[in-house]
Amino acid sequence: xxxxxxxxxxxxxxxxxxxxxxxxxxxxxxxxxxxxxxxxxxxxxxxxxxxxxxxxxxxxxxxxxxxxxxxxxxxxxxxxxxxxxxxxxxxxxxxxxxxxxxxxxxxxxxxxxxxxxxxxxxxxxxxxxxxxxxxxxxxxxxxxxxxxxxxxxxxxxxxxxxxxxxxxxxxxxxxxxxxxxxxxxxxxxxxxxxxxxxxxxxxxxxxxxxxxxxxxxxxxxxxxxxxxxxxxxxxxxxxxxxxxxxxxxxxxxxxxxxxxxxxxxxxxxxxxxxxxxxxxxxxxxxxxxxxxxxxxxxxxxxxxxxxxxxxxxxxxxxxxxxxxxxxxxxxxxxxxxxxxxxxxxxxx
Numbered sequence: 588x589x590x591x592x593x594x595x596x597x598x599x600x601x602x603x604x605x606x607x608x609x610x611x612x613x614x615x616x617x618x619x620x621x622x623x624x625x626x627x628x629x630x631x632x633x634x635x636x637x638x639x640x641x642x643x644x645x646x647x648x649x650x651x652x653x654x655x656x657x658x659x660x661x662x663x664x665x666x667x668x669x670x671x672x673x674x675x676x677x678x679x680x681x682x683x684x685x686x687x688x689x690x691x692x693x694x695x696x697x698x699x700x701x702x703x704x705x706x707x708x709x710x711x712x713x714x715x716x717x718x719x720x721x722x723x724x725x726x727x728x729x730x731x732x733x734x735x736x737x738x739x740x741x742x743x744x745x746x747x748x749x750x751x752x753x754x755x756x757x758x759x760x761x762x763x764x765x766x767x768x769x770x771x772x773x774x775x776x777x778x779x780x781x782x783x784x785x786x787x788x789x790x791x792x793x794x795x796x797x798x799x800x801x802x803x804x805x806x807x808x809x810x811x812x813x814x815x816x817x818x819x820x821x822x823x824x825x826x827x828x829x830x831x832x833x834x835x836x837x838x839x840x841x842x843x844x845x846x847x848x849x850x851x852x853x854x855x856x857x858x859x860x861x862x863x864x865x866x867x868x869x870x871x872x873x874x875x876x877x878x879x880x881x882x883x884x885x886x887x888x889x890x891x892x893x894x895x896x897x898x899x900x901x902x903x904x905x906x907x908x909x910x911x912x913x914x915x916x917x918x919x920x921x922x923x924x925x926x927x928x929x930x931x932x933x934x935x
Contacts, residue, residue: 638722638748639897642684646900647893650886657683657866667870672700672708680904681721688719696754698764705752710760718750782824785918791834800826802833804845809834825874832864835910855888856903863907871915
């Protein structure tokens with residue numbers, strides 16, 4: 588039988604994201620290391636950290652503090668995903684990175700924009716506010732010579748970053764960019780039925796048995812504990828979303844490598860993909876993910892992966908986006924698209 592991708596015991600908890608050192612504003616929360624650098628010179632430009640290095644370093648710091656920075660622990664605003672000023676959601680690593688920055692800085696608005704976009708919408712970034720980064724890939728062509736001496740062109744991409752500000756850092760913006768917090772989390776009538784219908788529409792083989800949740804790649808089957816063993820139906824659906832994220836990796840779907848032994852780097856990487864995917868689904872469907880907990884061994888494995896490969900988190904985020912998008916499509920959930928989504932999974 589293939590590896591069982593089991594989800595560890597779940598407990599409700601929330602740890603406030605706090606930290607010290609270079610990644611924090613003095614009074615506002617987290618910053619990006621490059622934000623406070625002195626004026627860029629040619630020598631400093633070559634020695635400065637890449638966007639991938641900056642993001643990975645910040646995530647490593649949070650993991651070492653025991654905080655999973657991709658978890659969005661708060662509720663109370665109508666929009667969950669980080670949004671561009673035009674209203675389309677960020678995707679991939681930008682989703683988790685901007686969640687992380689917003690949590691650390693205490694931003695309530697989900698909207699992010701460049702300095703010029705802020706002005707175009709009638710606003711102005713307040714004096715002294717610090718930007719953070721969003722990332723994208725820039726495509727270019729390069730001439731290459733084959734061993735036979737033939738010259739050809741290759742399409743390549745390089746990771747770039749640009750500065751963005753949260754709407755909470757700006758004055759004069761329309762009220763649209765500052766959604767009012769909800770006094771209490773809303774549970775619309777019929778929501779449980781709609782979630783039932785969404786997950787049933789996906790079409791995965793599902794059985795209810797025992798006290799553990801896991802996915803079996805060889806049988807292509809998800810096993811879940813009976814619903815009455817969960818504290819709330821939201822917890823049941825959030826756990827199911829995690830296991831279905833593994834389900835997307837089957838060879839007949841997204842074809843990720845699921846034949847890895849427990850404790851291996853590849854196994855930990857797959858768990859990270861499912862973690863990030865379930866966080867995206869939680870944002871889209873309004874499901875909590877803070878009750879989902881992982882053994883310390885997973886955290887240690889993730890740290891090992893991130894420290895050995897600065898782009899590992901970008902690749903995992905891209906694959907998680909693919910997994911979540913597939914499930915949302917199969918379940919019939921309409922999500923706002925983005926005209927400039929970036930495929931990080933096949934980055935050079």
